Amino acid sequence: MRILAHFSTLSEAVRDHIHDGDTVSLEGFTHLIPYEAGHEIIRQGKRDLTLIRLTPDLIFDQLIGMGCARKVIFSWGGNPGVGSLHRMREAIEKGQPKPLEILEHSHAGLVNAYVAGAAGLPFGVLRGYRGTDLIEHNSQVAVIECPFTGEKLSAVRAVNPDVTVIHAQQADRDGNVMLWGIVGIQKEAVMAATRAIVTVEEVVDRFEPRPNSLILSRLLFKAVIVTPGGSHPSYAQGYSVRDNPYYVAWDGISRDRATFLSWMEQNVMSPAGK
């Protein structure tokens, strides 16, 4: 616990803390998805990553389509309110641009895998997966018996990413981090990881108390990066709204590989003004 958070740049933080072959969690449940950090991972051409997110969302579609991933651990892989993630589907269905291994949970299962990871336990317990075919296709779920009642429950193996990346609204000057609104699984994803990095909308002198807010200690982060708009096209409550047209447009952009690649080139790899 002795290395304290420090302010950094996105290119430095991704270079120093994310390596080829790492297991990387980018969390944010619809809200506060760390898109900018994901794009920097793509720009730096990271390879063979095991990517973890409850909802892969467009950011994983982009990472997968650009060939960064060898495996995805997830629990719901759609474009919310729109339809499919075409790049992820093509990787699963046709092995394009490269074969993609998947490990598929339910939300409750993956949530409890993060909880166990954050708590330093090798597994979590839930009354889940019962009667489903998921359990047959997931070696990280097992039956466990209650030593008191004999009830059979599910154990899910902890996830402990090498790196977790999140986006938050604010950091203070010490590097403590505040997020509010839908807080999802970010605390557990950060605490389950060996290293964590956070992009924030801004740095403030003092946190103003907010409803439904969460403060994460500076002790948990290797790097804090000021990245306004870092969760676009998702949103940061109090700073931006979800860019629903982007999500709708993605369906057309991502359906065809060539269109996707040209869009990524223009908008992510060498965007105007970057």
Place this chain on the structure above:
Amino acid sequence: MRILAHFSTLSEAVRDHIHDGDTVSLEGFTHLIPYEAGHEIIRQGKRDLTLIRLTPDLIFDQLIGMGCARKVIFSWGGNPGVGSLHRMREAIEKGQPKPLEILEHSHAGLVNAYVAGAAGLPFGVLRGYRGTDLIEHNSQVAVIECPFTGEKLSAVRAVNPDVTVIHAQQADRDGNVMLWGIVGIQKEAVMAATRAIVTVEEVVDRFEPRPNSLILSRLLFKAVIVTPGGSHPSYAQGYSVRDNPYYVAWDGISRDRATFLSWMEQNVMSPAGK
């Protein structure tokens, strides 16, 4: 979940929701201990209760000394910063005023028993109790093996009180409850219980956001009772400070049974002005 919270009086709430023989949790970790509710339990002469608190504190010393308890489930039974709980010790060591069964956890163990109870699971898992003699004297702790790694951990049986009582700073007019400062295990104690009642310092139109605050949904409470000072001699951050002299004086008051009884008669059973 269909019965919504309603505002009530302490005498009604204790009469309606706490019955002889019930398992009753009164939580609040040093902060926000529900003393007034405990005193009402004593005044109504409830009997054969199984009482649960991490730190029995003076309130359990009073309940035990007045003969309300047949069993205590706890993890640290002292007068914080002062010494012993003499009434609880006399019950354990000499069976006075009646024999007291104890079930003794560590904090981490009882915390995870509440967590499991709140989550509707029959047990919780922790890397705890290892190498201790506690496990021999607690039938609610067992060894459990990780189905993935083979590591041996401890399982602790869930606690699900019939009733949980807490004290909080504020309720809003719908019966939602806000507490801030040290929030302890109150959320889990409330959510593990079949019924929950809460005393509050005051009712407000709208909650003002506070640092380190917690809002508990109105859906979780059977009764909300406005009880200013309801946690004295512990404290309610923002409303009162801990009455340390009371805690220090308790050592003398409680050491002798006759002194204790006369103090209780004057200060709890028929206090001036009540």
Place this chain on the structure above:
Amino acid sequence: MTQELTYTADEMMTIAAARLLSNGMFCFVGIGLPSAAANLARATHAPDCVLVYESGTIGTKPSRLPLSIGDGELSETAEVVVSLPEIFNYWLQAGRVDVGFLGAAQIDRFANLNSTVIGPYDQPKIRLPGAGGAPEIATGAREIIVVLRQNTRTFVEKVDFITSMGHLTGGDSRQELGIKTKGPTVVITQLGLLRPDPATKELRLTDLHPGVTLQQVQAATGWNLQIAAELKQTPPPTVQELSALRDIQSRTKNG
């Protein structure tokens, strides 16, 4: 004589779903039709129906329908917003949810649901989004309302993958797994309502929507569908229901 109202199949499904909700019910809601139905109930006969989305927003009162379960308005209008471990463990798993809504790409005669894959898991014909919150909603909520379009691609003899357990192989097979919740108690389609037989747990057609024939329903079902002895007719949408629903949806489009 009142003028005949015109309405779409989706509107009929949404209104039929809303009618099943009552005041004080605690409903676990997903995006799309379930969200529309629960908000319609709130706007009409069940203003105190409590909505929770799996994003952790409890008692939320959106003025328009969210495109995603994480839309900002859900959290801004919520009584409380909790983390995902709390919503799944302390609320859903702990048995606090009265009604959960589920959709699916396929359903079988015992109301088992598939939202994972069409074709073999390892060589999918169509890869669907997957489980999300569904498997634990299916076993954690006291009862489940299923809403989906009925045709021979969706109502199949055997689902390709059980994502969410319904009544498994019928009879007591669900209970034998130690599950105490009721599971799917009704399936709402654009043609009518189906409910499990109390003993066999096989879905039977119990209600027919206005203007729908038994032949149409049978033709849209991939197995030999049983019909309840007392088949009921769904009352058509009322003016109030339709205008409340359209009001919600126009706010959504303009929002």
Place this chain on the structure above:
Amino acid sequence: MTQELTYTADEMMTIAAARLLSNGMFCFVGIGLPSAAANLARATHAPDCVLVYESGTIGTKPSRLPLSIGDGELSETAEVVVSLPEIFNYWLQAGRVDVGFLGAAQIDRFANLNSTVIGPYDQPKIRLPGAGGAPEIATGAREIIVVLRQNTRTFVEKVDFITSMGHLTGGDSRQELGIKTKGPTVVITQLGLLRPDPATKELRLTDLHPGVTLQQVQAATGWNLQIAAELKQTPPPTVQELSALRDIQSRTKNG
């Protein structure tokens, strides 16, 4: 020549404990002497030593010493306050704590600690407060500093009850239970410091406080105490240490 300072045995213990803490260390602290030691370290050589109390207050900076772990100032001056499940599961159990302080009523030669009962568990001679956070601090923190008064009632051949595991029966017996943390690395008393032998894990006297004799230490130990080959002398408290400590304590009394 400097004037001889006078100080109490408690002051020597507290200062000896404070000296073991360094900047950036994350310390799990209890009430009483450990709390005084950690705050003394913060006030002197280790201003960035991070204090956490089991009440969930992280990075707290009290101006005076709390009477209970739940005192309001601990939460008001904390960087973050977390719930008990979070402090015990996500912080302590997850291995984020560098140093944990423990006291006890009894200690044995392998630094196993008793804070539960004197006499048989079911027929106690003296019923003590019990475990609290100690058993999991003892196994969760990377290392443990034990602080207690040394005499033949406290330093016993065999503790009546193991509340918190030290080095169990010595050697590798602790590791054989699957525990990866170091356990007690030092025991601080009013007479000196004891540390476990690297191989046998039996406590040896390694440091003697000023003015204390070996005979005094042996007489205060309920077993045949081993002495380290290179026995060191504890440097006496400095003017700075003593005045900082007395300053903290006077604020406490007047607070």
